[in-house]
Amino acid sequence: MMGFIEKFIMPFALKLGNQRHLLAIRDTLIGMIAITIVGSFAVLFNNLGQIIPPYGRMMESIFGPNWSTLGGDIWFGTFAFLSVFAVFGISYKLARSYGDEGFEAMLISAACFFLLLPQTANVTLPIDEAASETVAGGVWGLVSVNYFNATALFTAIIVALVATEIFLRLAKIKALVIKMPDGVPPAVAKSFAKLVPGMGTIFLVGLFGVVFRMITDGKVLNDWLNTVIVSPLTSAVDSLPFAILIVLLVHLFWMVGLHGPNVLGGITTPLFEKTGAENIDLAQAGVQALGEYHILAGSFLDAFVYLGGSGATLGLIIAMIIAGRKRYKQMIGLGGAPGIFQINEPILFGLPIVLNPIWFIPFVIGPVITTIISYLAVYYGIVPPITAKIPWVTPPIVGGYLATGGSFLGAGLAALNLIISTVIYLPFVYAQVKIDSKNKTELTKDSDSVSV
Structure with a gap:
């Protein structure tokens, strides 16, 4: 058994454990541990009031009826934007694994993630103060929190990996690199050197988003992934086998x-x-x-x-x-x-x-x-x-x-x-x-x- 594992499994395991894309994902999610732990403990402390009623009454008597506001704010600042943090981190880690500084790749990937989100949300608003009548419709500029939290995590991972790979490969094409004169400050020269690759990456991902919505009758990438891949995968993961x-x-x-x-x-x-x-x-x-x-x-x-x-x-x-x-x-x-x-x-x-x-x-x-x-x-x-x-x-x-x-x-x-x-x-x-x-x-x- 040990010989079989050493001969057939160990080489595969070593390759898997050192695969740069998987390492970027793992290291990013582990690096977010402070964010996820403080957010989860905020939820824990808020819900202890329901589990232990005397605790809830004590907190309300000391801090007032809105004593759980702090915990809710901490959750909103951490878990509500989990996918956004993942995009920045994964892109940065992956770019660094290729020897790149990672800063430009990180920003480009974030821009690609945001441009693939729906720009309009369906809302229902009261017409008058009595709220006897309402009007429903799409409002531009409103994005559901579900496109930023853990629901969009797989979309964030895919976009970060793909956008970073496109950006780094375009940056290796000498014809796309802008060389500034020697007197230009190094920071400015570095920004212009990757200007065209960055613009090209955003354009390509944006074009993909438009074509994708045309093919899927207006469905954005995150919704499609959740329907076709993520939901079945999550069901399989959340199983005893x-x-x-x-x-x-x-x-x-x-x-x-x-x-x-x-x-x-x-x-x-x-x-x-x-x-x-x-x-x-x-x-x-x-x-x-x-x-x-x-x-x-x-x-x-x-x-x-x-x-x-x-x-x-x-x-x-x-x-x-x-x-x-x-x-x-x-x-x-x-x-x-x-x-x-x-x-x-x-x-x-x-x-x-x-x-x-x-x-x-x-x-x-x-x-x-x-x-x-x-x-x-x-x-x-x-x-x-x-x-x-x-x-x-x-x-x-x-x-x-x-x-x-x-x-x-x-x-x-x-x-x-x-x-x-x-x-x-x-x-x-x-x-x-x-x-x-x-x-x-x-x-x-x-x-x-x-x-x-």
Whole structure:
């Protein structure tokens, strides 16, 4: 099995993990972590008033009936413009990977994203103050927030990648580069050097937008993508088979020394960010129907599966304390504190788990089992869905509580999964201790016979 993975899977995984476009997407969404976390916590604090009524009454008595305005403003400044941030970041990261400064590419891509949006919104307005009669129609200059938030994230990714590629390729054509005299300031000379490529990129994308609307009877790119690609893809992603597949691949990559979440991050990060952001938007809107929320969303794996890091290795550390405290005293001390904050490289490479067939079953199968349990618990409404983004270093159980909007059921599910992981690891810890003791005894006998 290990030989098959090393021969056939590792080369593909290395290429996938180093693919510049996927890296640009992953690094951008990870770099937006401050924006997404503060926005999700703002929603969390606002909704705690409904979950814990005394908290809501206390906040209202201190700050007045509009105490949640701050949280709403923070959400609007973060999640409401998630796709806009993504366009800037992805274009910048991709251009930098080609050796470009990235500034002009970033602005050109943003312009291309905006010009593909609808310029008119349908509104209904009252004719008089009594609002007895209304008039409906299109108003130019109004754009729905759905074209800026997570709903447009895939459109933002595609536009950023395509516009940046067009811009950089046009910039390599010498005939399109304007060279200014030597006396012109460097900043001005650089701007004019890429003037024609920038104009050409915007013109080509704009022409595409016009032709696309003609072909699709006025439908803009984002609406078409959501209908044809994004909605079916999201439904497939938000499924138990997909969850199992992702967790299985992550841990198979780890077993051969590859950082599983990083290898697959270019694919999984935008998917989970989108579903997680949509859940947060639903929570901000006060939606109570659990069927409207995604299950495999945002911090789902960090909150319920990666307890102590990939492989739920905090359960392994607890199993070591129970079954092999003397044998693994140094390893417990080395990996215990980092494990509480989901950092498990000391265990993965120090034990080691990587390239060690003995730990293959609990390290890979354990997270698959807890993924199934967690998915079904949310699916059947036993545990609330993910409605807040948490840092991946959030300690287990605490992460389950925060990610589910302050639900003790979320904390309970994380605690249950931690217990299950510990139980799965225990027999293997006992077996490893016996193997080590047997090897030590045989080595002692061999040394004694040599001495004699």
